[in-house]
Amino acid sequence: MASYNPVNEAVIAELKKIVGEKYVWTTPEKMEPYSHDEVTDPKYVKMPEAVVLPANAAEIAEIIKLANRERIPVVPRGAGTGLASAAVPFKGGIVLSLERMNKILEIDTINMFMVVEPGVTTEAVQKAANAAGYLYAGDPCSGDSSFIGGNVATNAGGNKAVKYGTTRRQIYGLEIVTPEGEIVTLGGKCMKDSTGYSLVNLIIGSEGTLGVITKIYLKLMPLPKEQIDLLAVFPDLTTAIGVVPKIMAAGITPTCVEFMDNETIKCCEEFLREKQPHSDNGYYIIIKLEGENEEQLEEQAATIDELCSENGAMAVLVADPAKIWKARKAFAEADRARSLVFSMEDIVVPMSEIPKAVEQIAAIGRKHGVTMHCAGHAADGNIHVNILKDKMSDEEWNRVLPAVQEELYTLVYSLGGKLSGEHGIGYKRVKLLERFASPVEIKMMKAIKQALDPNLILNPGKVIDI
Amino acid sequence: MASYNPVNEAVIAELKKIVGEKYVWTTPEKMEPYSHDEVTDPKYVKMPEAVVLPANAAEIAEIIKLANRERIPVVPRGAGTGLASAAVPFKGGIVLSLERMNKILEIDTINMFMVVEPGVTTEAVQKAANAAGYLYAGDPCSGDSSFIGGNVATNAGGNKAVKYGTTRRQIYGLEIVTPEGEIVTLGGKCMKDSTGYSLVNLIIGSEGTLGVITKIYLKLMPLPKEQIDLLAVFPDLTTAIGVVPKIMAAGITPTCVEFMDNETIKCCEEFLREKQPHSDNGYYIIIKLEGENEEQLEEQAATIDELCSENGAMAVLVADPAKIWKARKAFAEADRARSLVFSMEDIVVPMSEIPKAVEQIAAIGRKHGVTMHCAGHAADGNIHVNILKDKMSDEEWNRVLPAVQEELYTLVYSLGGKLSGEHGIGYKRVKLLERFASPVEIKMMKAIKQALDPNLILNPGKVIDI
Numbered sequence: 001m002a003s004y005n006p007v008n009e010a011v012i013a014e015l016k017k018i019v020g021e022k023y024v025w026t027t028p029e030k031m032e033p034y035s036h037d038e039v040t041d042p043k044y045v046k047m048p049e050a051v052v053l054p055a056n057a058a059e060i061a062e063i064i065k066l067a068n069r070e071r072i073p074v075v076p077r078g079a080g081t082g083l084a085s086a087a088v089p090f091k092g093g094i095v096l097s098l099e100r101m102n103k104i105l106e107i108d109t110i111n112m113f114m115v116v117e118p119g120v121t122t123e124a125v126q127k128a129a130n131a132a133g134y135l136y137a138g139d140p141c142s143g144d145s146s147f148i149g150g151n152v153a154t155n156a157g158g159n160k161a162v163k164y165g166t167t168r169r170q171i172y173g174l175e176i177v178t179p180e181g182e183i184v185t186l187g188g189k190c191m192k193d194s195t196g197y198s199l200v201n202l203i204i205g206s207e208g209t210l211g212v213i214t215k216i217y218l219k220l221m222p223l224p225k226e227q228i229d230l231l232a233v234f235p236d237l238t239t240a241i242g243v244v245p246k247i248m249a250a251g252i253t254p255t256c257v258e259f260m261d262n263e264t265i266k267c268c269e270e271f272l273r274e275k276q277p278h279s280d281n282g283y284y285i286i287i288k289l290e291g292e293n294e295e296q297l298e299e300q301a302a303t304i305d306e307l308c309s310e311n312g313a314m315a316v317l318v319a320d321p322a323k324i325w326k327a328r329k330a331f332a333e334a335d336r337a338r339s340l341v342f343s344m345e346d347i348v349v350p351m352s353e354i355p356k357a358v359e360q361i362a363a364i365g366r367k368h369g370v371t372m373h374c375a376g377h378a379a380d381g382n383i384h385v386n387i388l389k390d391k392m393s394d395e396e397w398n399r400v401l402p403a404v405q406e407e408l409y410t411l412v413y414s415l416g417g418k419l420s421g422e423h424g425i426g427y428k429r430v431k432l433l434e435r436f437a438s439p440v441e442i443k444m445m446k447a448i449k450q451a452l453d454p455n456l457i458l459n460p461g462k463v464i465d466i
Numbered sequence: 467m468a469s470y471n472p473v474n475e476a477v478i479a480e481l482k483k484i485v486g487e488k489y490v491w492t493t494p495e496k497m498e499p500y501s502h503d504e505v506t507d508p509k510y511v512k513m514p515e516a517v518v519l520p521a522n523a524a525e526i527a528e529i530i531k532l533a534n535r536e537r538i539p540v541v542p543r544g545a546g547t548g549l550a551s552a553a554v555p556f557k558g559g560i561v562l563s564l565e566r567m568n569k570i571l572e573i574d575t576i577n578m579f580m581v582v583e584p585g586v587t588t589e590a591v592q593k594a595a596n597a598a599g600y601l602y603a604g605d606p607c608s609g610d611s612s613f614i615g616g617n618v619a620t621n622a623g624g625n626k627a628v629k630y631g632t633t634r635r636q637i638y639g640l641e642i643v644t645p646e647g648e649i650v651t652l653g654g655k656c657m658k659d660s661t662g663y664s665l666v667n668l669i670i671g672s673e674g675t676l677g678v679i680t681k682i683y684l685k686l687m688p689l690p691k692e693q694i695d696l697l698a699v700f701p702d703l704t705t706a707i708g709v710v711p712k713i714m715a716a717g718i719t720p721t722c723v724e725f726m727d728n729e730t731i732k733c734c735e736e737f738l739r740e741k742q743p744h745s746d747n748g749y750y751i752i753i754k755l756e757g758e759n760e761e762q763l764e765e766q767a768a769t770i771d772e773l774c775s776e777n778g779a780m781a782v783l784v785a786d787p788a789k790i791w792k793a794r795k796a797f798a799e800a801d802r803a804r805s806l807v808f809s810m811e812d813i814v815v816p817m818s819e820i821p822k823a824v825e826q827i828a829a830i831g832r833k834h835g836v837t838m839h840c841a842g843h844a845a846d847g848n849i850h851v852n853i854l855k856d857k858m859s860d861e862e863w864n865r866v867l868p869a870v871q872e873e874l875y876t877l878v879y880s881l882g883g884k885l886s887g888e889h890g891i892g893y894k895r896v897k898l899l900e901r902f903a904s905p906v907e908i909k910m911m912k913a914i915k916q917a918l919d920p921n922l923i924l925n926p927g928k929v930i931d932i
Contacts, residue, residue: 110711110818155660166658168667169635184906189816191846192632192887194621194671196899196929197911201634201667205660222717245576251688251758292717293762350655352576380657421658433662440650444918445663451917452910463662 002456002466004091005071007049015052015094018062023053023100034095037082038142038332039428041341044085048075048095055100057175057183057214064212065181067094067457075459076208078118078150081142083332083344084426086154086207091460096212098149105215107132112220113172113189118149118213122156125218134220137164140422141329149213155205157422159256159328162379163290164221166422168204173217176203179210179453188217202448207424208459210452224290227255228297231319232308233282237261237362237374239312240283241354244378246307247287248351252300256288257379258328261358264335264373264386268327271334276327278315285378286324331375331384339371339388343401347412348421351381357415361385364407368400382421409436425463433464468922468932470557471537473515481518481560484528489519489566500561503548504608504798505894507807510551514541514561521566523641523649523680529562530678531647533923541925542674544584544616547608549798549810550892552620552673557926562678564615571681573598578686579638579655584615584679588622591684600686603630606888607795615679621671623888625722625794628845629756630687632888634670639683642669645676645919654683668914673890674925676918690756693721694763697785698774699748703727703828703840705778706749707820710844712773713753714817718766722754723845724794727824730801730839730852734793737800742793744781751844752790797841797850805837807855809867813878814887817847823881827851830873834866848887875902891929899930 015024025031036045054060067074073093080087089095102119109132116125122143129136138151140158157166173187187193187200203211234240244257265279287304289297305316335342349357358374365372371390376383387404389397413436425433434442445464456466481490491497502511520526533540539559546553555561568585575598582591588609595602604617606624623632639653653659653666669677700706710723728749735742755763771782801808815823824840831838837856842849853870855863879902891899900908911930922932
């Protein structure tokens with residue numbers, strides 16, 4: 001276990017010299033927003049010793065060299081919209097906020113690349129791509145506020161991953177500052193690269209533990225001309241989910257295939273004060289089709305309509321995209337409004353195992369007397385399971401939650417699944433990873449971390465704890 | 467620099483105990499085919515001390531544990547179709563041929579995954595997928611003989627990478643034997659995974675230096691129903707290549723966009739004794755379009771026809787796919803028939819830089835009085851440059867080749883390019899990587915290698931030399 005030194009006055013003075021006086025914060029009022037992410041449980045809150053806002057990679061390199069010399073943790077942070085407490089300084093030290101590095105540096109329409117700094121919001125990236133006539137295909141639910149750097153650090157997924165893959169697939173190059181304070185560009189605008197180990201892919205999803213991302217080479221795609229949104233309503237979740245493999249097997253690759261259970265629909269309806277169709281007893285599958293050709297989409301929509309109707313749908317509707325996606329994206333906020341403390345799990349299983357997974361998850365909830373809402377990404381097997389504390393005492397919650405998680409992940413791993421589809425391990429799931437991943441895998445991850453960050457300076461205690 | 471022990475009689479006896487007497491070879495006749503890959507230069511030949519053919523991961527684990535104990539290199543080997551001498555035992559030791567591990571273990575049509583052993587040929591994978599009604603999208607030119615395990619180890623590219631990406635994008639899980647002889651499954655059939663560092667992506671493209679691949683989870687896709695192959699003929703290479711960004715910018719993503727320069731066309735024509743259209747003075751762009759909908763493909767073909775004609779094409783023809791792809795794939799063999807010794811470079815640059823690259827490559831060839839044939843993957847910037855020895859003396863060749871490479875890669879890196887698009891670094895490009903990659907990148911790769919393979923047993927001297 002590494003031990004660290006506190007951020008003392010001399011270090012603060014050096015930090016101020018590096019980034020300028022006004023970009024080093026040490027008061028509780030200024031630092032409070034940096035003491036947590038979107039995980040609401042109070043045990044995932046920790047005040048930084050200092051918050052530093054660098055302007056560029058050179059400043060970050062200096063900060064990290066200082067931190068190595070003084071043995072102080074550095075925790076890189078995007079917009080703080082994470083769901084795994086990856087950007088919270090549980091071992092103390094400096095929070096390195098990338099919010100000032102918010103420039104779109106280049107839109108290269110010939111090679112179809114966008115080069116951006118990490119502090120640009122995902123939505124700003126998407127809008128800039130659209131304005132230039134292209135698509136940036138990454139689309140996490142938090143896109144209106146999340147930073148693109150955070151998307152890369154967690155390999156964010158989102159609704160469009162069915163068709164376009166997760167953030168990993170949109171990234172061909174990164175500039176990073178290494179855990180020892182060196183600046184290096186990995187990859188770039190080349191569409192193919194077999195030039196040694198894929199360090200780009202190692203950094204993507206490493207949650208700020210192997211490097212600070214300072215520049216990102218994003219791939220753009222042709223902007224689809226047409227889209228159709230469908231809402232299929234089913235009498236129960238198993239029937240609803242059961243139709244998804246049938247759609248995929250028909251050779252259709254929708255952009256999104258989402259599901260919501262009935263409790264979740266009701267919860268979102270109430271939160272948004274907006275009536276949703278068949279919300280009294282329906283379970284939703286929401287599908288977005290995109291493409292170049294209207295006729296082709298209509299053909300696909302007709303096939304989906306037929307498959308859903310044959311497989312027990314109560315209704316298949318052409319949906320108002322604004323309304324239906326607002327409801328889907330309100331999932332986390334609606335649950336938070338009901339129960340400030342809740343645990344959002346992020347399980348992923350092979351697609352075919354979703355019906356079995358959701359059935360058995362419901363049984364786990366009943367057994368432990370806890371409300372669990374399910375929604376998520378049906379076609380790629382990624383289910384968000386919100387476990388609600390509701391009116392439970394802290395004591396009961398701290399007993400019930402681990403018991404539920406133990407059963408949940410035992411189930412998930414028995415189905416060939418994994419701990420996290422898109423939210424990452426962060427701090428919240430370190431012990432669960434240690435419990436459920438193969439010891440060989442854990443050993444490999446620890447060896448890599450120690451090799452690249454010998455002083456264990458960068459975001460220590462996240463992903464793995466050494 | 468690690469030092470190794472020879473494979474002595476006692477080690478041979480242990481190997482025979484692990485895999486069975488008849489699967490350990492030590493005679494020069496049996497071992498000769500394992501002393502080189504497709505690189506024809508005699509300096510890339512080295513006889514193994516033993517060739518071992520294991521039946522499964524458990525046997526490989528035992529072999530690797532033995533090798534660690536005895537400090538003997540182990541060189542994993544697929545079909546030997548590599549172009550970077552990655553599977554040749556330059557530091558001596560055991561060649562571990564995966565040819566007996568050649569089973570297709572599962573075709574999961576619901577999740578659209580195929581699970582295979584590493585010794586299945588790429589073509590057998592493709593055919594099995596097709597027979598089940600699906601597409602395996604990996605398609606290196608050597609696919610009729612290369613092993614799928616080798617495709618993963620080099621992150622093989624090939625013709626269809628424009629639309630489907632390289633091998634990396636087809637892989638969601640691997641079983642490997644680690645450099646210390648432990649068996650572990652990384653990833654699996656989950657379509658999303660943010661469960662810690664992406665070890666799957668680190669292993670892909672690591673050329674047998676970080677693990678022996680023993681099982682592969684391949685993604686299948688819907689089989690496209692329609693296809694059209696087009697051949698556009700141009701008066702020179704710059705004009706030919708110049709049209710490619712225009713096609714991509716029109717929102718069309720062909721499955722393949724290949725090019726061949728006139729010398730290459732003539733060389734292939736002669737080799738195959740089959741007349742090609744406009745071969746007297748034409749430069750080719752070969753395009754394959756695939757999709758669900760015939761009309762849409764015809765629309766795209768019409769757009770491409772128009773763009774090519776507007777941009778200087780002498781002719782745009784609907785091509786006979788069998789004939790045109792046979793010519794394209796004969797590139798390496800035709801050059802080998804002309805000049806047994808030649809160096810196939812595998813440069814990759816941002817797509818927009820291809821015209822500049824090919825022009826300046828021609829100038830380098832003229833300056834050094836050496837014939838250089840160019841063909842390759844136009845839309846992803848990956849150009850194969852064959853530097854032919856022809857009748858040069860060995861002495862002259864050994865002087866000219868490094869000089870040409872120095873200028874070539876100085877050019878490539880100045881254009882934002884890289885050493886290898888799809889063939890990998892292997893042994894052939896280790897010094898070039900050390901020369902042209904960032905020292906920080908090299909340091910990171912070496913740190914990872916040492917962390918995962920402390921005795922430097924697995925394929926030492928490849929990718930990086932420690």
